[in-house]
Amino acid sequence: MLLFGLGVLSGVTTALFGFGGGFVTVPVVYAVAATGPAAMHVAVGTSAVVMLVNSLGATVTVVRAGRLHRAYVWPLAAFIAVGAGLGALAATSVPDGVLHALFAAYLALTILDGVLRRGFLGGGRPRPLSRATVTAGGVGIGAVAGFLGVGGSVLTVPLLRRRGLPMSDATALANPLSLPVAVAATAVYLAAPGPAAIDPAAAALLLAGSLPTIALLRRWSPDIPDRAHAVAYLGLLAAALVTVLV
Numbered sequence: 001m002l003l004f005g006l007g008v009l010s011g012v013t014t015a016l017f018g019f020g021g022g023f024v025t026v027p028v029v030y031a032v033a034a035t036g037p038a039a040m041h042v043a044v045g046t047s048a049v050v051m052l053v054n055s056l057g058a059t060v061t062v063v064r065a066g067r068l069h070r071a072y073v074w075p076l077a078a079f080i081a082v083g084a085g086l087g088a089l090a091a092t093s094v095p096d097g098v099l100h101a102l103f104a105a106y107l108a109l110t111i112l113d114g115v116l117r118r119g120f121l122g123g124g125r126p127r128p129l130s131r132a133t134v135t136a137g138g139v140g141i142g143a144v145a146g147f148l149g150v151g152g153s154v155l156t157v158p159l160l161r162r163r164g165l166p167m168s169d170a171t172a173l174a175n176p177l178s179l180p181v182a183v184a185a186t187a188v189y190l191a192a193p194g195p196a197a198i199d200p201a202a203a204a205l206l207l208a209g210s211l212p213t214i215a216l217l218r219r220w221s222p223d224i225p226d227r228a229h230a231v232a233y234l235g236l237l238a239a240a241l242v243t244v245l246v
Helices: 002-017 022-033 039-064 076-091 096-116 131-148 153-162 167-191 200-219 226-245
Strands: none
Touching (some): 002 022, 002 167, 002 200, 022 039, 039 076, 039 096, 039 167, 039 200, 076 131, 076 167, 096 153, 096 226, 131 153, 153 167
């Protein structure tokens, strides 16, 4: 029941914040379901599966609503996919404790960056992505996201936000940009040698809660003020950080 309820939360964060479930499912599976010396690896692998399904469902919603701004998605998504495969491969050979520490450090740095640097909380005027951001930046986003099993939304949302997009558009585009990460990471974790790095029961329970929630929010989505949306985004990252640390 706990996993199902947290799956509902994962659906809310996917639809409203573009997380795809990664920043909810990794702490949840690590704290509730995964055991043993490879618990963090199981949490990351399970997160990739949940993120794949959630992001796909949310992306369909974005396309149907006519909110897929192609200039911000392609070819950035292709470079993210390349980096995600490399990141997921690297994660399979990293000690569990190191992966845990890096996940927590990444969350903390992202929160500080959002609070201290100008542009995230205030927004601005939309500007195109530079070639360096699309290529090298895309590979970097994919590598970090694939390594940590988080979908890349924690990098793509701040990136698009600092390019002047409103939070509603930045979070909506985070889901199609999370798809290549989820596909690459899931494939790597399924093919990895040794014990299974995915908990199918935990993934099924989380998806049982998240998918109906995403479907519901397709029909009814609250109109959140832009700054409040940005503050809530950082607040959810802080909650995920506390969960992982505790």
